[in-house]
Amino acid sequence: TQLLEQSPQFLSIQEGENLTVYCNSSSVFSSLQWYRQEPGEGPVLLVTVVTGGEVKKLKRLTFQFGDARKDSSLHITAAQTGDTGLYLCARGGGGSNYKLTFGKGTLLTVNP
Amino acid sequence: DAGITQSPRHKVTETGTPVTLRCHQTENHRYMYWYRQDPGHGLRLIHYSYGVKDTDKGEVSDGYSVSRSKTEDFLLTLESATSSQTSVYFCAISEYQTDTQYFGPGTRLTVL
Numbered sequence: 001t002q003l004l005e006q007s008p009q010f011l012s013i014q015e016g017e018n019l020t021v022y023c024n025s026s027s028v029f030s031s032l033q034w035y036r037q038e039p040g041e042g043p044v045l046l047v048t049v050v051t052g053g054e055v056k057k058l059k060r061l062t063f064q065f066g067d068a069r070k071d072s073s074l075h076i077t078a079a080q081t082g083d084t085g086l087y088l089c090a091r092g093g094g095g096s097n098y099k100l101t102f103g104k105g106t107l108l109t110v111n112p
Numbered sequence: 113d114a115g116i117t118q119s120p121r122h123k124v125t126e127t128g129t130p131v132t133l134r135c136h137q138t139e140n141h142r143y144m145y146w147y148r149q150d151p152g153h154g155l156r157l158i159h160y161s162y163g164v165k166d167t168d169k170g171e172v173s174d175g176y177s178v179s180r181s182k183t184e185d186f187l188l189t190l191e192s193a194t195s196s197q198t199s200v201y202f203c204a205i206s207e208y209q210t211d212t213q214y215f216g217p218g219t220r221l222t223v224l
Binding site for chain 1: 143145152153154155156157160170202204206209210211212213214215216217218
């Protein structure tokens with residue numbers, strides 16, 4: 001099993017602060033997805049990155065895919081209480097079955 | 113939002129009883145997946161399907177079986193439920209030749 005390590009596991013910050021969470025692997029990704037999951041709901045896709053060095057922005061969220069395609073980061077600027085949730089990264093395995101391997105996630109709490 | 117429903121949303125059952133969870137999609141996507149989510153383990157793949165009557169095992173398939181007789185429905189069966197199968201179960205779908213998955217709202221199963 002090719003593991004995905006996410007850090008930190010837990011993060012509690014005040015509204016307005018900036019934060020970065022990380023997703024790392026020892027092997028190359030064919031693609032990487034970031035999801036956010038709110039309590040009692042299923043994960044919701046935020047972004048997919050496929051190219052080394054790629055940077056994507058989604059409002060206050062900035063996603064970066066490492067040049068070597070072994071790591072990714074998610075940066076949130078001026079966090080809001082609505083950003084609270086579990087952030088999951090998932091790597092594509094390639095091949096013909098399109099299975100994903102998920103990290104254990106970063107649980108973010110943004111306090112008012 | 114992708115058209116994915118799961119039923120039931122909550123179920124409490126006793127050890128040794130059979131349980132079937134249903135996932136229904138209206139997107140006509142080829143791939144469907146069943147995951148379980150547990151604290152400390154993240155999302156783990158149980159079984160997946162790459163077409164009608166075409167299924168394969170994931171990393172935690174012991175004690176589970178699946179069936180897919182129509183494109184839109186993917187059933188997960190616990191033949192004889194055990195307490196270790198208490199979990200939140202998520203269904204996901206994806207289009208052909210893509211790593212991006214869309215998740216249903218989940219089923220919370222408690223085995224007493």
